[in-house]
Amino acid sequence: MSDSTYRGAIIGLGFIGGADQVSGDALGQRVEDLDGTHLYAMLNHPRVELVAGSSRDASRRARFAERTKARTYQDWREMLDRENLDVVSVATYAPQHAEMTVACARHGVRAIYCEKPIATKLADAERMLAACAQVSALLVINHNRRFQPNFRRLRDLVAARELGDLTSVSIAWGSGRLGNVGTHMFNAITMLTGRRVEAVSATLDPARRPDCRGGAFQDPGGWGLLRFEGGLVATFDAADFARIPATIALNGAKGRAVAGAGDVTLEYWNGRTDHWPSPAGPESSMDRAMAEIVAWLGGEAAFPDIAEDSVRTLETIIACHASHRRDSAWVPLPLAGVDRDIELRSG
16 A cells, blocks of 8 residues: 555535534534535545645634644635645535636646535536546545445445346435435435436426525425336435435345435345444545545555546436426436536535
């Protein structure tokens, strides 16, 4: 194993970027309830030196500097110009992801760890991929279930056909927000099934729950169907004011698996059952992602995820909006024409 260290920085020092509870209070959420933060993913890795962070908010910069002793910048562009960085977390609102990621790649940043959803427009997401590919930079999107041990174990179990042929999938979660929450669920089922979405039929929730990030953002939930390669169909139930736990159910000819936030329950039709509890210990999925980023930086291992899957997840969400506009008609993927221009107004 290499003993090289890598210089890290964070753009966006709020709730998930800087583990800033003051920012969390404004959202009505607690840092300790998160499956990691960008700040602690860097601080917890012995081979990452957190040297800088940027935020437009002076109070966030002050709190970040007090906890880390890292340099702070009001302008992220100045930070990229002044610092020689190996890995940068982009932890800002989604409309800013593309500009910041492309700039990181052009400044020679070797690994960019970006919040989800990858972007708000398909063209922007594709621009991010192209900029990183041009300089052989690694682009990682924070779809945290991809880094959870039980989800990887379940992916392998499905691939080994332990559940038999899959017959259906159902997913549900509370609070709506296809862009901010649904992105995790849609991305997870493509990972677990190993299949791409081919068409979408959806109805958006008209309740229009106010977005916690402000009136500039509208991110409704809804209901619908995703048709995968091979004809597999998934249903999703995500009303704006629902109060249900996030669950993914994979139904097969031999049994079913129900995954929660981190645990998995297996029920086989022959009567056998099994339960995988959520992993114990302090390591978060973001800690695991950072460990795999560092291994990639050191040339010790290939990175086990591709950002293209996150582009397809964004395309699936946008297809939900396109379908809603057509009275829930099936919309095929990849998107074409005016559907590609739909913007996901997610924070």
